Amino acid sequence: MTGPAEDPLRAALRGLRADVSPPLIDGGDLRFVVEDTPVGQLLLAARLDGTLLTSSFVGDDAEADSLLDRLAQRVSPRVLRGGEVLDAPRRQLDEYLTGRRRAFGLELDLTLATPFQRLVLDRLTREVGYGTTVSYSGLAVALGRPGSARAVGAALGANPLCVVLPCHRVVAASGALTGYAGGITAKRYLLDLEAAGTAGSPE
Amino acid sequence: MSLPPFQRLVDAHWRDVARVAHALSGSGDAEDVAQQAWTKALAAYPALRSATNLRGWLLTVTARCAVDAHRAGSRRPLPVAEVPEPTGPASAGTTGPDPGVDSTDGPVWDAVRALPERQRIAVTLRYVVDLDHASISRALGTTPAASRRLVSDALATLRATARPLEEHR
Numbered sequence: 001m002t003g004p005a006e007d008p009l010r011a012a013l014r015g016l017r018a019d020v021s022p023p024l025i026d027g028g029d030l031r032f033v034v035e036d037t038p039v040g041q042l043l044l045a046a047r048l049d050g051t052l053l054t055s056s057f058v059g060d061d062a063e064a065d066s067l068l069d070r071l072a073q074r075v076s077p078r079v080l081r082g083g084e085v086l087d088a089p090r091r092q093l094d095e096y097l098t099g100r101r102r103a104f105g106l107e108l109d110l111t112l113a114t115p116f117q118r119l120v121l122d123r124l125t126r127e128v129g130y131g132t133t134v135s136y137s138g139l140a141v142a143l144g145r146p147g148s149a150r151a152v153g154a155a156l157g158a159n160p161l162c163v164v165l166p167c168h169r170v171v172a173a174s175g176a177l178t179g180y181a182g183g184i185t186a187k188r189y190l191l192d193l194e195a196a197g198t199a200g201s202p203e
Numbered sequence: 204m205s206l207p208p209f210q211r212l213v214d215a216h217w218r219d220v221a222r223v224a225h226a227l228s229g230s231g232d233a234e235d236v237a238q239q240a241w242t243k244a245l246a247a248y249p250a251l252r253s254a255t256n257l258r259g260w261l262l263t264v265t266a267r268c269a270v271d272a273h274r275a276g277s278r279r280p281l282p283v284a285e286v287p288e289p290t291g292p293a294s295a296g297t298t299g300p301d302p303g304v305d306s307t308d309g310p311v312w313d314a315v316r317a318l319p320e321r322q323r324i325a326v327t328l329r330y331v332v333d334l335d336h337a338s339i340s341r342a343l344g345t346t347p348a349a350s351r352r353l354v355s356d357a358l359a360t361l362r363a364t365a366r367p368l369e370e371h372r
Contacts, residue, residue: 009311009358009361009362012311013226013315013327013331014330014331014333016222016225016226016305016307016331017222018221018222018224018225018230018233019236020216020234022213023213023237023241023243025213025245026242026355028209028245032210039313041225065211068207068211069205071204072205072206072208076249077205077207077208077248077249078209078245079209079210080209080210080245081210081213102366113329117218
């Protein structure tokens with residue numbers, strides 16, 4: 001059955017095109033979206049019950065891919081794009097970032113955080129309110145671990161729920177804005193937004 | 204062993220899943236078959252023991268869904284020919300020499316669907332989506348040698364039936 005090089009039958013089989021739309025798939029264990037926000041691109045991922053696992057700055061596709069790999073390994077490989085479970089986080093984030101919301105009403109899942117990170121993030125959330133800041137050493141003292149400012153900084157630097165858990169409210173003892181996963185400009189934006197919100201009308 | 208996020212499989216292979224579904228089921232049932240394949244693949248995905256050849260696995264799942272749909276639907280009368288959906292003139296990814304082939308209506312595809320089931324699957328997986336005989340034989344639960352025979356028998360039948368029809372079109 002040796003045909004000529006340009007066998008029309010095989011060419012017809014190979015040439016089949018089915019120009020349809022990408023499938024819409026229900027279910028999965030995790031749904032994600034990469035959201036464009038005033039502070040940069042945030043990858044939001046939630047379980048099907050709506051609990052939020054990540055709100056992480058992703059500078060490019062490679063960063064998004066590596067975070068999705070991590071979610072696939074740590075939580076479930078059944079990761080799909082989009083879905084209604086992301087509606088509430090997206091809406092609340094938008095409200096917060098445009099000054100219409102001060103606190104998030106979302107169920108959070110800290111699977112991606114270490115036990116120490118959870119302690120730090122929990123203390124931060126309870127003690128450092130909207131429009132206020134704390135120093136790394138101040139937060140370390142609040143945790144009862146005055147010598148651990150550096151570890152506190154590292155824990156905050158790997159915050160899996162940026163913006164939602166307000167690690168942007170932690171600044172250097174001098175008041176200077178130090179590193180932030182979303183960049184210093186984003187940190188400045190968030191602190192200015194909160195300062196304006198607590199000073200009454202921004203006008 | 205770690206499995207990639209399922210969405211990455213969807214993004215990489217949804218076109219090929221659609222092509223297998225169209226080749227095996229025709230444009231009338233292809234959407235349902237592809238949808239069913241995605242649902243089944245998603246359900247089975249976490250239990251996979253190997254992350255190698257995920258494309259071959261996905262296309263095998265699709266072929267099996269097409270077979271199941273064919274069996275379930277064999278009591279129904281044959282569907283009438285569908286009007287192909289309009290497609291853009293310069294659609295990306297045309298692999299064949301005939302850019303007009305964008306649906307499975309036509310004598311070649313009628314002949315493919317008239318093949319015995321195993322031949323139909325083998326020739327589709329081999330030539331529509333370029334799977335190797337190792338993957339095809341796994342999909343069919345047979346040996347690579349038997350898979351080769353199925354493909355060559357299928358081609359012989361298609362040459363005998365489809366080409367005269369094409370010429371008289």
